[in-house]
Amino acid sequence: MGDYSNMANYYDVIMTSGYYDYEKIVNNLVTHEPLHRVLEIGCGTGLILEELAKRQPHVRIEGIDLTQPMLDIAQHRLQAFSNVSLSQQNVCELALGHEHDLAFSYGGVWYFVIDGDQEPFLVSHIPDDAANHTGFERLSRCVAKNGTLLLGIQGPHHDYETVISNGMLYSQKIEPTPIGFTKHYYLKDGAQTMMAQTVNYRTYTFAQAKDMLSQYGFTYASAQNRGQLFLGFTKS
Ligand SMILES: C[S@@+](CC[C@H](N)C(=O)[O-])C[C@H]1O[C@@H](n2cnc3c(N)ncnc32)[C@H](O)[C@@H]1O
Numbered sequence: 001m002g003d004y005s006n007m008a009n010y011y012d013v014i015m016t017s018g019y020y021d022y023e024k025i026v027n028n029l030v031t032h033e034p035l036h037r038v039l040e041i042g043c044g045t046g047l048i049l050e051e052l053a054k055r056q057p058h059v060r061i062e063g064i065d066l067t068q069p070m071l072d073i074a075q076h077r078l079q080a081f082s083n084v085s086l087s088q089q090n091v092c093e094l095a096l097g098h099e100h101d102l103a104f105s106y107g108g109v110w111y112f113v114i115d116g117d118q119e120p121f122l123v124s125h126i127p128d129d130a131a132n133h134t135g136f137e138r139l140s141r142c143v144a145k146n147g148t149l150l151l152g153i154q155g156p157h158h159d160y161e162t163v164i165s166n167g168m169l170y171s172q173k174i175e176p177t178p179i180g181f182t183k184h185y186y187l188k189d190g191a192q193t194m195m196a197q198t199v200n201y202r203t204y205t206f207a208q209a210k211d212m213l214s215q216y217g218f219t220y221a222s223a224q225n226r227g228q229l230f231l232g233f234t235k236s
Pocket of ligand 1 (some may be wrong): 041046089091
């Protein structure tokens, strides 16, 4: 479920070749109040947390991720920031010693896809339905009353290939499955395949997602505005 080990060594160069806009993501996070303790679920190599920690040196920032090779890169990247702590955890077994006033996931464990005028749907790196419930239940314990959960918004996935900043060819291929879709990621240097990674995703309609989240105290709180990169849920 959601293991990114094969991709870890190439993750940064793919993502910073225009896949995600980290400055804009953090612009969306820093407007939040209060911002004392923040948790990223599926922090990967720490690209968001680095930008956040630079701008918010006094906020306690925590990141968890399933994939140790991704976290190794994050650890190295964030070693200078004493306000950041990282741990290897599957969100389905999440255990942290304190509550956070903001938890978020951008492209991490869970995110929403919005295709034009259609309703958002939830994408999960966790294929098993019961495990998604367990994950939200564990997460709920780590978010303070009246705290916020932000889940990132992405555009629809499609097949494409593009040359990235190191000259290699990145490509992705999407295949529908009965529970969601499978995404194949490849990186090629000439004829040589440098990286191949397959991730199986489960999807939920917006109604199903809101219902599941509400079972763990998260109520949908924000309509989508232009330029907004997250949908928000308030913890009761
Ligand atoms: C596409 S990366 C996103 C990383 C980071 N948020 C970013 O924006 O660069 C997805 C991350 O979610 C992590 N992940 C997937 N399933 C997980 C789970 N069940 N628990 C914790 N992390 C998980 C993967 O290990 C991977 O590092």
